[in-house]
Amino acid sequence: MKIVEIKEKAVPINSDIQNAYIDFTKMDVSAVAVVTDVIKNGKPVIGYGFNSNGRYAPSGIIHKRMIPRIMDANSEDYITEDSSNLDPFKLWNIMMTGEKPGGHGERAVAIGTIDMAIWDAVAKIEEKPLYQLLSERYGDGIPDNKVFVYAAGGYYQPGKNDTKLQEELKGYLNMGYSVVKMKIGNSLKEDFRRIESALQVVPSGENLAVDANGRLDLKTAIEYAKALEPYNLFWYEEAGDPLDFDLQAELAKYYKNPMATGENLFSVQDARNLIRYGGMRPDIDYLQFDCALSYGLVEYLRILDMLREHGWSSRRCIPHGGHQMSLNIAAGLKLGGNESYPGIFQPFGGFADDIEVVDGYVRLPDVPGIGFEKKAKLMKVLGSLTD
Amino acid sequence: MKIVEIKEKAVPINSDIQNAYIDFTKMDVSAVAVVTDVIKNGKPVIGYGFNSNGRYAPSGIIHKRMIPRIMDANSEDYITEDSSNLDPFKLWNIMMTGEKPGGHGERAVAIGTIDMAIWDAVAKIEEKPLYQLLSERYGDGIPDNKVFVYAAGGYYQPGKNDTKLQEELKGYLNMGYSVVKMKIGNSLKEDFRRIESALQVVPSGENLAVDANGRLDLKTAIEYAKALEPYNLFWYEEAGDPLDFDLQAELAKYYKNPMATGENLFSVQDARNLIRYGGMRPDIDYLQFDCALSYGLVEYLRILDMLREHGWSSRRCIPHGGHQMSLNIAAGLKLGGNESYPGIFQPFGGFADDIEVVDGYVRLPDVPGIGFEKKAKLMKVLGSLTD
Numbered sequence: 001m002k003i004v005e006i007k008e009k010a011v012p013i014n015s016d017i018q019n020a021y022i023d024f025t026k027m028d029v030s031a032v033a034v035v036t037d038v039i040k041n042g043k044p045v046i047g048y049g050f051n052s053n054g055r056y057a058p059s060g061i062i063h064k065r066m067i068p069r070i071m072d073a074n075s076e077d078y079i080t081e082d083s084s085n086l087d088p089f090k091l092w093n094i095m096m097t098g099e100k101p102g103g104h105g106e107r108a109v110a111i112g113t114i115d116m117a118i119w120d121a122v123a124k125i126e127e128k129p130l131y132q133l134l135s136e137r138y139g140d141g142i143p144d145n146k147v148f149v150y151a152a153g154g155y156y157q158p159g160k161n162d163t164k165l166q167e168e169l170k171g172y173l174n175m176g177y178s179v180v181k182m183k184i185g186n187s188l189k190e191d192f193r194r195i196e197s198a199l200q201v202v203p204s205g206e207n208l209a210v211d212a213n214g215r216l217d218l219k220t221a222i223e224y225a226k227a228l229e230p231y232n233l234f235w236y237e238e239a240g241d242p243l244d245f246d247l248q249a250e251l252a253k254y255y256k257n258p259m260a261t262g263e264n265l266f267s268v269q270d271a272r273n274l275i276r277y278g279g280m281r282p283d284i285d286y287l288q289f290d291c292a293l294s295y296g297l298v299e300y301l302r303i304l305d306m307l308r309e310h311g312w313s314s315r316r317c318i319p320h321g322g323h324q325m326s327l328n329i330a331a332g333l334k335l336g337g338n339e340s341y342p343g344i345f346q347p348f349g350g351f352a353d354d355i356e357v358v359d360g361y362v363r364l365p366d367v368p369g370i371g372f373e374k375k376a377k378l379m380k381v382l383g384s385l386t387d
Numbered sequence: 388m389k390i391v392e393i394k395e396k397a398v399p400i401n402s403d404i405q406n407a408y409i410d411f412t413k414m415d416v417s418a419v420a421v422v423t424d425v426i427k428n429g430k431p432v433i434g435y436g437f438n439s440n441g442r443y444a445p446s447g448i449i450h451k452r453m454i455p456r457i458m459d460a461n462s463e464d465y466i467t468e469d470s471s472n473l474d475p476f477k478l479w480n481i482m483m484t485g486e487k488p489g490g491h492g493e494r495a496v497a498i499g500t501i502d503m504a505i506w507d508a509v510a511k512i513e514e515k516p517l518y519q520l521l522s523e524r525y526g527d528g529i530p531d532n533k534v535f536v537y538a539a540g541g542y543y544q545p546g547k548n549d550t551k552l553q554e555e556l557k558g559y560l561n562m563g564y565s566v567v568k569m570k571i572g573n574s575l576k577e578d579f580r581r582i583e584s585a586l587q588v589v590p591s592g593e594n595l596a597v598d599a600n601g602r603l604d605l606k607t608a609i610e611y612a613k614a615l616e617p618y619n620l621f622w623y624e625e626a627g628d629p630l631d632f633d634l635q636a637e638l639a640k641y642y643k644n645p646m647a648t649g650e651n652l653f654s655v656q657d658a659r660n661l662i663r664y665g666g667m668r669p670d671i672d673y674l675q676f677d678c679a680l681s682y683g684l685v686e687y688l689r690i691l692d693m694l695r696e697h698g699w700s701s702r703r704c705i706p707h708g709g710h711q712m713s714l715n716i717a718a719g720l721k722l723g724g725n726e727s728y729p730g731i732f733q734p735f736g737g738f739a740d741d742i743e744v745v746d747g748y749v750r751l752p753d754v755p756g757i758g759f760e761k762k763a764k765l766m767k768v769l770g771s772l773t774d
Contacts, residue, residue: 021487054487060447061493100408100441101601102629102651103680105492106448214488242489243656246663264489269630276633277664
């Protein structure tokens with residue numbers, strides 16, 4: 001068996017929102033199709049993948065480095081020993097051929113995107129949902145039957161007043177979410193007025209998370225921490241620059257409640273530095289590494305190994321990104337949950353069309369692969385890759 | 388005044404060499420021209436830049452994100468207050484618009500490449516060599532009149548035996564270099580035979596540096612350290628993964644002689660983490676951050692500020708890359724020297740055509756800008772960008 005072709009296309013994300021750094025009207029993502037010569041139900045098995053929002057489509061790297069390396073390889077060098085399936089680890093090594101260590105940025109996104117498509121194909125070839133395959137290969141064989149998800153929203157938007165923020169958050173609760181997240185970091189005074197408004201519509205502080213998107217300096221981060229602590233929030237996310245581990249460690253001295261970070265660390269080496277130096281607390285804090293931005297599930301398995309060695313449970317991981325790939329990993333490898341962006345970053349964000357959020361949890365569809373085929377609008381985009 | 392257009396082209400580096408990670412026959416670099424509407428000697432001022440070897444041409448990022456951001460900007464937002472020149476800091480902020488923190492990889496290379504071209508244009512508009520301009524703006528006004536350079540070679544090449552290695556290194560000494568560098572990391576036994584051969588042709592261990600390109604684990608790095616220490620080498624470079632700061636710090640306990648690292652850290656945040664956690668010794672070790680791979684001189688100035696705050700002299704910096712940009716920075720901002728790759732990575736590597744290496748030092752040409760116009764083969768490539 002072999003990979004017949006790999007297609008990639010940059011697709012705009014149409015979202016009229018912004019966080020501290022990004023105007024999402026200008027953001028795009030790479031959509032990838034890995035076409036195999038394995039035939040199921042009369043059609044070739046195709047795996048699909050895409051990168052998460054917040055980082056631009058790494059189309060140039062995919063076309064100039066990654067696709068040629070895979071297509072130039074001998075298929076014997078990337079399939080399993082029994083020739084029955086693709087081997088994502090061998091393909092990962094092929095993609096990293098000719099790459100120096102360090103500098104984990106767009107390359108990590110490019111590989112994460114293709115890795116997602118590879119795992120989708122692998123599970124389809126085994127005719128199993130990916131969460132089932134992962135649980136059998138790397139876990140106890142019994143995946144979680146539902147996954148905690150929280151609704152990430154509360155973005156700054158032009159003309160969005162506190163009433164609109166409240167309506168948005170109420171909408172998430174009505175959809176079945178138990179925890180909602182909002183952005184902070186513009187100004188302490190404005191943000192605390194917004195947080196007070198939000199707390200009027202959620203049951204308690206434990207149902208509200210706040211996210212500074214890494215924009216605060218230590219002094220301001222501590223000011224926020226002191227003001228946030230009495231609310232007993234679900235978490236206080238990414239206060240400072242993602243690589244300023246000293247800031248994170250220092251901040252923990254001023255904030256006894258849960259904190260979360262990691263979405264902007266794109267390798268096992270960077271993740272390990274957070275664990276080594278960031279003062280993160282394995283009993284209460286959360287880690288948000290996102291496989292779609294950081295060399296894929298192959299690297300995420302290394303991150304989980306690293307966490308285990310450092311005394312962290314996989315349950316402390318709630319990945320960034322709001323995609324079905326991390327949902328499968330969460331169920332199969334027993335993470336703590338997954339992000340969700342109801343209604344935004346479409347059609348990439350969100351889960352299967354017929355799955356409801358119930359008491360803050362979602363179930364997973366029983367279909368082979370990651371489950372993209374159960375999300376009609378997404379499949380329209382992904383399917384068009386091979387038209 | 389304004390930027391009229393920005394051109395970019397990926398150009399292959401033709402080098403029949405390899406290090407631990409890279410087959411350089413497949414490597415390319417981005418060459419960039421920033422065309423202004425300022426007229427000098429009857430022609431528009433054009434600044435040129437390129438990225439260093441070891442990282443691929445980030446063409447996609449340059450064309451999809453960086454060039455549109457600059458060309459869409461109002462020129463008033465990137466020129467100096469007196470409208471006399473470009474402001475590299477304002478242009479840097481424009482290039483980073485819509486970019487999230489962290490993930491410092493190909494983006495850092497793309498910006499480093501354009502930043503080089505911007506500084507070339509800035510110095511040409513002021514009709515000064517860049518080293519002179521930098522010394523006046525950020526130093527004491529008196530640039531170093533010569534810069535220490537060492538010859539980086541000693542690569543693994545098919546069919547290259549110890550005699551050929553000796554001939555290569557002797558060649559560098561005959562060219563005027565006092566320090567030569569060779570690769571290690573393939574196997575301890577083979578490498579020590581190669582090192583013994585090299586030591587037969589250089590005056591002493593202090594004239595030889597070795598570079599493992601980040602491929603050793605801690606145990607092997609310590610084995611090398613113990614075996615290397617008696618030779619009193621110039622330095623022992625990048626033993627382990629560039630982000631494994633614990634490894635670097637632990638290694639220092641086993642090696643009392645100079646070590647060097649930093650070429651694969653691409654931001655001030657990453658550089659700061661090396662200083663915070665890597666156990667690097669400000670009295671003997673060397674830092675090799677390369678502006679052309681790491682957001683340019685604008686970011687390098689931040690790195691120098693950070694180093695000063697941590698008690699490091701700029702003299703401990705000997706940048707990776709072997710290009711004239713770092714040579715100008717070395718002279719203007721009083722670094723410890725610059726890398727050089729005699730005869731390889733052409734036409735990008737190396738210095739002005741008429742400048743000789745004398746007793747391990749080079750002088751700089753007295754021409755406006757970085758000095759590319761004094762390197763004929765390079766100018767042929769750079770000049771072709773605007774044909």
